[in-house]
Amino acid sequence: AKPALPDFKDCIDATQPNGTPINCCPPAVANIPDYVPSATTIRTRMAAQSFTVDSDYYNKYSSAIQKMRNLSLTDPRNFTQQANVHCAYCDGGYTQKGYPNLLYEIHNSWMFFPWHRWYLYFFEKICQNLIDDDTFTLPFWNWDAPEGMQIPPIFNSGVQSPLYNCLRNPAHLPPTVVNLDWSNDDVTVPPNVQIKYNLATMYKQMITQSKTPADFFGSPYRAGDETPEINTAGQIEQTPHNHVHSWTGTIVDPDNPIDMGALYSAARDPIFYAHHANIDRLWTIKLNQLKGTNFTDPDWLNAYFIFYNEEAKPVRVRIQDCLDPTKLGYTYEDVPIPWIDVST
Numbered sequence: 001a002k003p004a005l006p007d008f009k010d011c012i013d014a015t016q017p018n019g020t021p022i023n024c025c026p027p028a029v030a031n032i033p034d035y036v037p038s039a040t041t042i043r044t045r046m047a048a049q050s051f052t053v054d055s056d057y058y059n060k061y062s063s064a065i066q067k068m069r070n071l072s073l074t075d076p077r078n079f080t081q082q083a084n085v086h087c088a089y090c091d092g093g094y095t096q097k098g099y100p101n102l103l104y105e106i107h108n109s110w111m112f113f114p115w116h117r118w119y120l121y122f123f124e125k126i127c128q129n130l131i132d133d134d135t136f137t138l139p140f141w142n143w144d145a146p147e148g149m150q151i152p153p154i155f156n157s158g159v160q161s162p163l164y165n166c167l168r169n170p171a172h173l174p175p176t177v178v179n180l181d182w183s184n185d186d187v188t189v190p191p192n193v194q195i196k197y198n199l200a201t202m203y204k205q206m207i208t209q210s211k212t213p214a215d216f217f218g219s220p221y222r223a224g225d226e227t228p229e230i231n232t233a234g235q236i237e238q239t240p241h242n243h244v245h246s247w248t249g250t251i252v253d254p255d256n257p258i259d260m261g262a263l264y265s266a267a268r269d270p271i272f273y274a275h276h277a278n279i280d281r282l283w284t285i286k287l288n289q290l291k292g293t294n295f296t297d298p299d300w301l302n303a304y305f306i307f308y309n310e311e312a313k314p315v316r317v318r319i320q321d322c323l324d325p326t327k328l329g330y331t332y333e334d335v336p337i338p339w340i341d342v343s344t
């Protein structure tokens with residue numbers, strides 16, 4: 001078999017949950033060189049809840065996002081363009097290379113973890129570049145520990161903040177405790193009980209239910225396979241990943257949730273990148289603390305994606321080159337992992 005690949009030349013309208021088409025295509029390009037990272041310095045991505053809105057860190061991050069928002073809409077580093085990268089790769093913006101009748105999709109399969117790792121890598125590089133500070137790192141939304149189980153303060157400091165988004169569920173703003181297994185209901189339990197439930201959810205999804213690479217990462221997705229659906233997603237992608245999305249977003253129209261609540265719009269909310277940094281961190285925990293393993297299947301290792309880098313140039317990157325975060329130049333702050341010895 002061969003890897004499933006996106007046909008980057010063939011970007012078409014994506015489709016919103018209610019069926020309305022939306023154009024998320026990046027600017028067209030001719031030559032796309034391969035890119036292999038070779039970081040020499042390792043920076044630490046920190047837990048978002050450790051920063052206040054009067055910290056230097058908040059100033060840096062909000063200024064990076066404001067600069068992205070200020071770029072011309074035709075610049076692939078523009079904030080909306082960056083959000084559209086996610087939209088195009090997940091709502092039918094590309095067909096599968098060699099299979100013009102199949103839509104390419106990076107969710108619901110083994111593409112999920114590595115695609116988002118690369119996406120954050122370039123997003124972080126763009127932030128570093130715009131504020132001219134290569135020590136800058138993205139924060140992670142540490143929703144798997146009690147200290148991080150609500151929307152972090154830096155993302156909730158008012159409408160004028162570049163890190164704010166008004167399309168979040170008003171019932172879920174701080175101090176509401178996140179429900180990692182939220183299912184569009186309003187059943188609430190006291191915060192201390194919700195925290196216990198969340199820790200049990202983490203233990204179940206990371207340990208009990210994730211015995212094999214396919215359980216954890218999602219099922220294989222190869223050339224010619226049908227567009228993957230939710231049932232082939234890995235355990236973490238389904239819960240807490242999908243549930244934190246829908247818990248955060250708004251439901252103005254139940255058929256067409258917006259911003260964090262739907263894939264086409266999720267990356268318009270700056271908290272998206274912190275949510276995914278935590279997902280990415282869970283991958284490192286699975287390998288290190290939990291002694292899990294990556295796939296060794298060449299169809300996974302050789303699969304590639306195309307992104308625009310910090311110079312607004314397109315590059316082709318492979319899964320095999322993102323497996324070691326230190327080669328990408330980052331690691332995660334070593335915060336407590338309270339679910340790791342919670343038994344269910």
Ligand code: C2O
Binds near residue numbers: 107245
């Ligand atoms: Cu690409 Cu959190 O989704």
